Amino acid sequence: DAKTTQPTSMDCAEGRAANLPCNHSTISGNEYVYWYRQIHSQGPQYIIHGLKNNETNEMASLIITEDRKSSTLILPHATLRDTAVYYCISPLGGGNKLTFGTGTQLKVEL
């Protein structure tokens, strides 16, 4: 898996956009970027993934830089329920056998 680096923690006000950065400078051309999140004492939940184009779904947007060395997960209107640890992962060979880093603890506050 390509090594990813994320800030340890971030705070966000409810209703604001949460922008979570991830560096993956060693990513190779065919490696995707995946985002999962883990709410306390639950299993991880898939959010979104992308290769080189920006992606958007009902949960979030993923912005990948042109050189693919970093990406940003955007939660457009964060709610208290979005408080979780967010993991940026670039798995080798596909999206299933995952190596989790320390992730970013996002705290959404009133």
Next chain:
Amino acid sequence: GAVVSQHPSWVICKSGTSVKIECRSLDFQATTMFWYRQFPKQSLMLMATSNEGSKATYEQGVEKDKFLINHASLTLSTLTVTSAHPEDSSFYICSAPGDTEAFFGQGTRLTVV
């Protein structure tokens, strides 16, 4: 979307006993499942890859005789923690691969007393 169910959600057992955790893919088949362990305030660590109809593949440092994995059908993998000790207390999570992403169970909190 696809659902992976784990059972039990939590279990307390006495030291020296064995505990079985089940992981089921409810609406799809999974020839491969993954088992993770998570200690408090730490990230998930992959323990092993469960393969339907064949032996599991264990990550380095994980004792295969202590963590028995059985994947007898395309929808069920089980993890048995044998002769559990307090240091085995942890959050155990399974996942099954989908077409593009992994689906995770809700996790099992094991406490060994």
